[in-house]
Amino acid sequence: MSFPWAKQYQPTSEVGKWMDQRLPLPRFIFNALGPGYPTPRNLNAFYNFGVLAGVALVIQIITGVVLAMHFAADTRVAFDSVEHIMRDVNGGWMIRYMHAVGASFFFGVVYIHIFRGLYYGSYKPPREMIWMLGLVIFLLMMATAFMGYVLVWGQMSFWGAQVITGLFSALPIVGTSIQTWLLGGFSPDNATLNRFFSLHYLLPFVIFGVIVLHVWALHIPGSNNPTGIDVKSEADTVPFHPYYTAKDFVGLGIYLIVFAAFVFFIPNSLGEPDNYIPANPLSTPAHIVPEWYFWPFYAILRAFTTDFLGVPAKLWGVIAMFASILLLFLLPWLDTSPVRSNNYRPLSRILFWVFVVVALALGVCGGAPAEEPWVRLSQVLTAYYFAHFLIILPIVSKLEKTKALPGSISEAVLAKYGKGGGAAPVAQPAE
Amino acid sequence: MIRLGALAVGLLFVLNVLWGAVQPREDVAPDMAKELHKYPRQIEWAHNGPGNLGIFGTFDRGQLQRGFQVYKEVCSACHSINRVAFRDLGDLGFNEAQIKAIAAEYEVAAIDANGEPTTRKATPADKFPLVYANEAAARAAQNGANPPDLSLMTKARKDGTNYVYSLLTGYSDDVPKGWVKPDTLYYNPYFHSVNIAMPPPLAADGQVTYADGAPATTDQYAKDVSAFLTWTAEPKLENRKETGVAAILFLIIMTGLGYLSYRKVWADIKKPA
Numbered sequence: 001m002s003f004p005w006a007k008q009y010q011p012t013s014e015v016g017k018w019m020d021q022r023l024p025l026p027r028f029i030f031n032a033l034g035p036g037y038p039t040p041r042n043l044n045a046f047y048n049f050g051v052l053a054g055v056a057l058v059i060q061i062i063t064g065v066v067l068a069m070h071f072a073a074d075t076r077v078a079f080d081s082v083e084h085i086m087r088d089v090n091g092g093w094m095i096r097y098m099h100a101v102g103a104s105f106f107f108g109v110v111y112i113h114i115f116r117g118l119y120y121g122s123y124k125p126p127r128e129m130i131w132m133l134g135l136v137i138f139l140l141m142m143a144t145a146f147m148g149y150v151l152v153w154g155q156m157s158f159w160g161a162q163v164i165t166g167l168f169s170a171l172p173i174v175g176t177s178i179q180t181w182l183l184g185g186f187s188p189d190n191a192t193l194n195r196f197f198s199l200h201y202l203l204p205f206v207i208f209g210v211i212v213l214h215v216w217a218l219h220i221p222g223s224n225n226p227t228g229i230d231v232k233s234e235a236d237t238v239p240f241h242p243y244y245t246a247k248d249f250v251g252l253g254i255y256l257i258v259f260a261a262f263v264f265f266i267p268n269s270l271g272e273p274d275n276y277i278p279a280n281p282l283s284t285p286a287h288i289v290p291e292w293y294f295w296p297f298y299a300i301l302r303a304f305t306t307d308f309l310g311v312p313a314k315l316w317g318v319i320a321m322f323a324s325i326l327l328l329f330l331l332p333w334l335d336t337s338p339v340r341s342n343n344y345r346p347l348s349r350i351l352f353w354v355f356v357v358v359a360l361a362l363g364v365c366g367g368a369p370a371e372e373p374w375v376r377l378s379q380v381l382t383a384y385y386f387a388h389f390l391i392i393l394p395i396v397s398k399l400e401k402t403k404a405l406p407g408s409i410s411e412a413v414l415a416k417y418g419k420g421g422g423a424a425p426v427a428q429p430a431e
Numbered sequence: 432m433i434r435l436g437a438l439a440v441g442l443l444f445v446l447n448v449l450w451g452a453v454q455p456r457e458d459v460a461p462d463m464a465k466e467l468h469k470y471p472r473q474i475e476w477a478h479n480g481p482g483n484l485g486i487f488g489t490f491d492r493g494q495l496q497r498g499f500q501v502y503k504e505v506c507s508a509c510h511s512i513n514r515v516a517f518r519d520l521g522d523l524g525f526n527e528a529q530i531k532a533i534a535a536e537y538e539v540a541a542i543d544a545n546g547e548p549t550t551r552k553a554t555p556a557d558k559f560p561l562v563y564a565n566e567a568a569a570r571a572a573q574n575g576a577n578p579p580d581l582s583l584m585t586k587a588r589k590d591g592t593n594y595v596y597s598l599l600t601g602y603s604d605d606v607p608k609g610w611v612k613p614d615t616l617y618y619n620p621y622f623h624s625v626n627i628a629m630p631p632p633l634a635a636d637g638q639v640t641y642a643d644g645a646p647a648t649t650d651q652y653a654k655d656v657s658a659f660l661t662w663t664a665e666p667k668l669e670n671r672k673e674t675g676v677a678a679i680l681f682l683i684i685m686t687g688l689g690y691l692s693y694r695k696v697w698a699d700i701k702k703p704a
Binding site for chain 1 (some may be wrong): 433434437438440441442444445447448449450451452454456459485486514519579582583586587588589591623664666667670671672674675676678679682683685686689690692693696697700
């Protein structure tokens with residue numbers, strides 16, 4: 001689906017016509033990312049992060065495929081093979097640092113992408129499906145990142161695998177059996193390493209598939225925009241190409257500059273030094289901590305310290321950690337305000353920024369050792385996390401007095417850029 | 432219905448976690464080791480370049496060779512650098528004949544013509560051999576301690592290069608009051624538990640004789656060997672930074688051109704006429 005004024009694909013060459021009648025792939029691209037996709041004209045820089053996440057995934061897949069050519073999934077040599085890549089493989093250090101730093105950056109851009117969706121109400125009808133598919137991608141990313149981290153077979157890899165699979169042992173009756181089944185043994189060992197390698201190679205392609213669905217679902221209603229109001233006429237849109245291809249390219253350039261700065265100058269700044277120590281099942285690190293992108297969830301996991309209603313604290317922590325992500329699937333039905341963008345929702349806008357601070361603070365707590373004052377702080381923040389989505393937002397979205405919405409996107413743009421002129425967006429690039 | 436359910440679940444989680452928050456905490460005895468433990472001292476390194484920023488700068492070859500000498504004459508009595516091959520020493524400025532000579536000083540395991548285990552002289556293709564055959568042998572010889580391999584040490588500790596330097600120069604006889612130190616251990620506030628099993632390895636000035644006239648002080652030894660271990664952990668450091676500068680210059684130009692084309696493409700839309 002697209003807007004009626006979307007440009008139609010017209011093959012000009014004989015080859016193009018021949019192709020269009022047999023496999024209309026150029027037409028598909030034209031309609032998906034080309035001039036055939038009318039896009040709101042007022043998208044700001046935050047709307048760049050979806051594309052950046054896609055690029056981040058492609059970087060991970062390409063570097064990952066090359067790393068897999070040199071990596072050996074065997075507990076006796078896995079760590080050595082990583083060092084072999086760093087020392088003896090031509091350009092291996094660059095490929096590996098891109099992959100390791102790339103994982104962090106992938107999460108970084110996805111978090112910004114998610115928060116952009118939260119702020120502008122991109123999860124609201126008719127875009128619930130896009131939102132939920134995005135969450136599926138996020139969950140798959142978490143599983144993939146965790147398993148990839150284990151492959152290095154350093155100290156944090158081993159003990160991280162122990163702790164994360166140990167979460168399942170909190171389940172009553174079947175818990176321990178599930179942990180054993182996941183690990184393929186009673187503790188992380190060769191069976192674990194091999195299955196994680198297999199799945200770590202598989203899941204990125206599953207993610208790719210879900211991204212196709214995510215983008216497909218996006219193309220039904222088209223992109224949301226900072227005003228949150230629907231596209232009403234051709235004056236509200238510009239063709240994706242060349243307008244947003246040009247804009248996204250600038251964002252991509254800036255992203256790659258920051259990425260390169262990390263890869264080439266501070267490649268180990270986002271990782272734990274302990275993972276440069278080969279895994280040792282007999283020596284537990286003083287402070288087991290996941291990578292930074294898991295810290296908020298790690299804080300929620302550790303925030304439950306008392307048995308409650310006959311359920312042990314550990315199980316509560318596990319339930320809460322999973323619930324903290326799963327509840328986001330309900331968000332489109334918890335926030336009932338008809339207004340999407342927080343630009344026109346004075347109260348939710350404040351709540352949004354409070355939530356940003358809470359999420360970041362949870363991250364700090366998750367990276368800190370499990371002692372006071374961090375535990376108590378995580379508990380208060382965790383309480384707010386759940387209250388925000390499950391209690392406050394549903395009530396506020398009912399009671400809030402929203403501001404007047406602009407009549408159309410183009411009206412909002414004109415208000416921003418001053419009177420007159422540019423009224424009719426010249427949405428007609430040279431043919 | 433969804434919102435009522437959410438409210439109930441929300442209250443359940445909130446009350447639960449807040450109930451945990453108001454529980455009194457058990458008194459935890461303050462961890463004295465944590466209070467005594469110090470973050471590494473910050474000093475400037477040739478490989479960090481101007482301003483110690485880590486953007487430019489190359490290894491000081493003379494320093495790496497001196498560091499290797501300190502490693503060989505002092506550290507290698509107990510610590511291996513098993514991830515480094517003799518051929519890698521070319522990076523330090525040694526020529527092929529020198530590398531062959533250095534390798535020949537070491538013995539590595541081999542199989543003789545009759546299939547019996549034996550040893551042979553190492554060649555440039557070999558890695559530096561382990562000092563102890565296994566952990567048990569190390570602990571038996573070292574009073575229960577296991578001297579770690581040093582190849583990756585500067586990456587396996589926070590701020591590793593400064594850490595190694597601080598640790599080597601951080602031994603102190605002034606054990607703080609109230610701190611219990613077994614006689615077999617040494618007090619060193621840069622070590623995580625502040626009681627370290629390794630005796631001060633760089634005990635006196637003049638312990639190693641440098642050929643290049645660099646000061647024969649323990650401080651200089653510590654600096655040199657820390658720089659050497661930075662190289663063993665990250666042998667491609669110079670290559671990495673050179674590539675980085677080129678890559679970022681390229682990306683800045685590319686982004687600049689991209690920005691100009693963005694301005695041109697949007698010119699008819701952005702500007703109020």
